[in-house]
Amino acid sequence: MTPTIKDIAKAAEVSVTTVSRALNGYTDVNEETKKKILRIADELKYSPNIAARSLIVKKTKTLGLLLSGITRSSIKDNIAFEILCGMNDRSGELDYDLVLFNTTSQKQRMKSYKSLCLERGVDGVIIMGIRLDDPYLQEIVQSSIPCVLIDIPLAEKNVGSVSTDNVSGAYQATEHLIRGGHKHIGFINGHAQAYVSIKRLEGYRLALLDHDIEYREEFIADGSFSENGGYESAIMLATKHPEITALFCASDLMAIGAIQGLKNIGKTVPENVSIVGFDNIAISGYCSPTLTTIHQNKYDMGYRAAQMLVDMLEGRQVHPHLTLPAELVERQSVRILS
Amino acid sequence: MTPTIKDIAKAAEVSVTTVSRALNGYTDVNEETKKKILRIADELKYSPNIAARSLIVKKTKTLGLLLSGITRSSIKDNIAFEILCGMNDRSGELDYDLVLFNTTSQKQRMKSYKSLCLERGVDGVIIMGIRLDDPYLQEIVQSSIPCVLIDIPLAEKNVGSVSTDNVSGAYQATEHLIRGGHKHIGFINGHAQAYVSIKRLEGYRLALLDHDIEYREEFIADGSFSENGGYESAIMLATKHPEITALFCASDLMAIGAIQGLKNIGKTVPENVSIVGFDNIAISGYCSPTLTTIHQNKYDMGYRAAQMLVDMLEGRQVHPHLTLPAELVERQSVRILS
DNA sequence: TTGTAGGCGTTATCAT
DNA sequence: ATGATAACGCCTACAA
Numbered sequence: 227m228t229p230t231i232k233d234i235a236k237a238a239e240v241s242v243t244t245v246s247r248a249l250n251g252y253t254d255v256n257e258e259t260k261k262k263i264l265r266i267a268d269e270l271k272y273s274p275n276i277a278a279r280s281l282i283v284k285k286t287k288t289l290g291l292l293l294s295g296i297t298r299s300s301i302k303d304n305i306a307f308e309i310l311c312g313m314n315d316r317s318g319e320l321d322y323d324l325v326l327f328n329t330t331s332q333k334q335r336m337k338s339y340k341s342l343c344l345e346r347g348v349d350g351v352i353i354m355g356i357r358l359d360d361p362y363l364q365e366i367v368q369s370s371i372p373c374v375l376i377d378i379p380l381a382e383k384n385v386g387s388v389s390t391d392n393v394s395g396a397y398q399a400t401e402h403l404i405r406g407g408h409k410h411i412g413f414i415n416g417h418a419q420a421y422v423s424i425k426r427l428e429g430y431r432l433a434l435l436d437h438d439i440e441y442r443e444e445f446i447a448d449g450s451f452s453e454n455g456g457y458e459s460a461i462m463l464a465t466k467h468p469e470i471t472a473l474f475c476a477s478d479l480m481a482i483g484a485i486q487g488l489k490n491i492g493k494t495v496p497e498n499v500s501i502v503g504f505d506n507i508a509i510s511g512y513c514s515p516t517l518t519t520i521h522q523n524k525y526d527m528g529y530r531a532a533q534m535l536v537d538m539l540e541g542r543q544v545h546p547h548l549t550l551p552a553e554l555v556e557r558q559s560v561r562i563l564s
Numbered sequence: 565m566t567p568t569i570k571d572i573a574k575a576a577e578v579s580v581t582t583v584s585r586a587l588n589g590y591t592d593v594n595e596e597t598k599k600k601i602l603r604i605a606d607e608l609k610y611s612p613n614i615a616a617r618s619l620i621v622k623k624t625k626t627l628g629l630l631l632s633g634i635t636r637s638s639i640k641d642n643i644a645f646e647i648l649c650g651m652n653d654r655s656g657e658l659d660y661d662l663v664l665f666n667t668t669s670q671k672q673r674m675k676s677y678k679s680l681c682l683e684r685g686v687d688g689v690i691i692m693g694i695r696l697d698d699p700y701l702q703e704i705v706q707s708s709i710p711c712v713l714i715d716i717p718l719a720e721k722n723v724g725s726v727s728t729d730n731v732s733g734a735y736q737a738t739e740h741l742i743r744g745g746h747k748h749i750g751f752i753n754g755h756a757q758a759y760v761s762i763k764r765l766e767g768y769r770l771a772l773l774d775h776d777i778e779y780r781e782e783f784i785a786d787g788s789f790s791e792n793g794g795y796e797s798a799i800m801l802a803t804k805h806p807e808i809t810a811l812f813c814a815s816d817l818m819a820i821g822a823i824q825g826l827k828n829i830g831k832t833v834p835e836n837v838s839i840v841g842f843d844n845i846a847i848s849g850y851c852s853p854t855l856t857t858i859h860q861n862k863y864d865m866g867y868r869a870a871q872m873l874v875d876m877l878e879g880r881q882v883h884p885h886l887t888l889p890a891e892l893v894e895r896q897s898v899r900i901l902s
Numbered sequence: 903t904t905g906t907a908g909g910c911g912t913t914a915t916c917a918t
Numbered sequence: 919a920t921g922a923t924a925a926c927g928c929c930t931a932c933a934a
Contacts, residue, residue, distance in 0.1 A: 568910090568911055568912085569911070569912070569913095570911075580911090580912085580913095581913085581914090584912070584913060584914095585913095588913085612911085612912080613910090613911050613912070614912095615910090615911080615912090616910070616911035616912040616913090617911080617912050617913070618912090619910095619911080619912070619913090620911095620912055620913045620914075621912085621913070621914095
């Protein structure tokens, strides 16, 4: 059996209370006995049972992570992984553990968000990849469990958010194309139920507006954030509107699909059509042509999200919405006209 | 407060014992009262406290995941992520949760492997990315906590492993080059403290042997599995031994670095030097030239590892070493001579 | 400075 | 079929 404080107490010939106090660094315990207890605990290789403790103190030092729709297909654009790395690092530094909630399985899906958290006894939750129309989102807002949302800035009590400045990112992407002399700029967006899509559209429109370029709805398509969606949208846009000389894509994966799609109909990037992506995923620096894109600091998003959540849990004041800067990364997929 | 079985008992006017039994599907409880209890539990939105339960049953339905050295740099070759996806999917299906152990932080590193597991009360652990010389490895072997190792086939009680058939993979890679007419084949390996490196070297040697090609130690370099390591090793090998016309790299990331390194000294792939990688990471299909490589089914590794661990936990017989097939994926980085 | 006693939410044992 | 009671490992009044 693994030793308990009772075993230590017996060995040290004191009460469990004293052991508990010594172990938890209380000052009202004799130096000698304390030393003795610590020594014995060490000898016995004692380690506290967190379950038992949490029953009393109602804190588990555990953060839940709700990854919606993380499946095999998310592997290419490993954005979730980068965010996860940042979260994992920061929560480790802050001495919290991370538990992954599996929301893909049907069985789990039946459970309410709240019971998911309650059962596992997590202190707070970070949520990413959730769609605006996901029923969980409602529950989350209403629940009193502290949480931080990635990419959805909900204004509620106990809810924080971190996201990239999507408007600015899309604005920079579009403006970069405009400055390059492009006048007919298509936009392959994600889907209507993504907050980032709404914001990126906003940035796109704003840039056109600021540069006196007419906004044309028919220049826009949804590529559902997938490579294939980008592929088909690009073909559709380029075929229907051959005057388009540039495409802004709301994700790199769609941009990569778009490059293939264009190639398929005899157009090359950037000679015939220029492309700017969004995300700056690993592949973007290696594909051909390398992709001009908007860099999101995914690692930092995770890192800051963990920080924010722990701040909330430990009662520190936080600014509920953190927006990280987006940055243009120039590579080969844009041709400067004139 | 969140409701407990006590609250349900009060509302249903029965004892907590009966409630517990009803909730856990025991048969010795009246249909009527059972229905009533279930209804009330539902009304109260009751969800069991896993911590309290685990105190008694000593099972947490939680799997620990020890990721060694998963940091920002692991983002490009997101192998860990793919494995994680597989694990997450399977453990979800089997109704287990996954908790990430943060072993990068110094603080955590001080803790013994065993106390890490004990504190968190995980039923078992999956371990990946650990080096042969990591002190944890010793502890793991000795400890009685069931675990599954990724890529290290230790033969111990309560220890299982899953890995790709590295010997066969390396053999296929080398043979593919030999069949292509290459006689001077360099090998950029990872590092001596990786089990996979040992095995891949074995496969490389075996292929040379089978085809009557002399094994030359000076054709081998360690690239530490990093892009930069591959870059420098390739330059070194190609400069010292200009007769080398092909390079087998123990990871795609090193292969990609190697391509750059060769380019830097005026050699192109595959015209001057052919390259075969290992892993088949996402980038390999997009870089230029696209990379001929050995495919590892990373998702499956995670999936099967989770399955194996749960099998062990639930007392089912398992074969302790699972080896998944490796498969050659032909792309553009190899030139067939004559 | 130390110990006693009670309780956290659950399940198991033994009665009834 | 149901209920009292003890136990899991820990913490925290309160008392001494």
